[in-house]
Amino acid sequence: MNEVTVFLADITDQVQQDDSRHLVSLLADVSGYRPNLQGSIIGFGQYHYKYESGREGDSMVIAFSPRKQNIAIYIMPGFSNFQSQLKKLGKHKVGKSCLYINKLADIDLEVLKEIASLSVKDMQNKYSCSET
Template identity: 55%
Template sequence: MAENKTQPTAIKPAEYVEAVEHPVRREDARTLLALMERITGWKPQMWGPAIIGFGTYHYKYESGREGDFMRTGFSPRKANMVVYIMPGYSDYSAHLARLGKHKLGKSCLYINKLADVDMAVLEEIIRAGLDDMAKKYPL
């Protein structure tokens, strides 16, 4: 049985955020840390060396792979801010059309800086992702 390579660590999320070199990315990470904690009601947890996650769920695929992972989170990378919405953005086109400047991956929303997006819409997207997760993986 293969497990998720990205596991919780003992790194303190607030300390990680304060160590982000780029000043705009650091300030945006502070904002997202507070926003996601408020939205989720969960304390942040580092996943691997660079992802700040909120909540957990257990998954099990037909292949036999299973593990635990965060319900939502973000990572202040050098190139951009990555917001993780599980299980992905496939049904969020109406929200994304109103968000502002961004790029997409399967479960990743790439944002250069928070000033490029509508924060109310970003909050809607995070909440919608959590609602989708609660349906697929009840708490």
């Protein structure tokens, strides 16, 4: 068993565990990257960023974290280009780069796939992305 499988098995809420397993499969398929556990975040792919300030680092191309109150899906380019999709997604909330959902049954998975796919393409066009 790999670390992602072990992490998912420790989720006590069965719906959230099932949703998380589904998200691992969905985001791996959409991104083309293998899942990688970083703390409590399951990421897919990696890119290197460098700001004008000189700050730089590495981050995931797309990721999610099953939290107690919800599931946070990290859409790294933000949501400015995905407004039409968000209107069709279903029950959700957004932060700067986070899409918060309570459970997958609350949203349209095809719309989520579209957002995830477009997000990954945006990141690949902007950065040199690779496997972690």
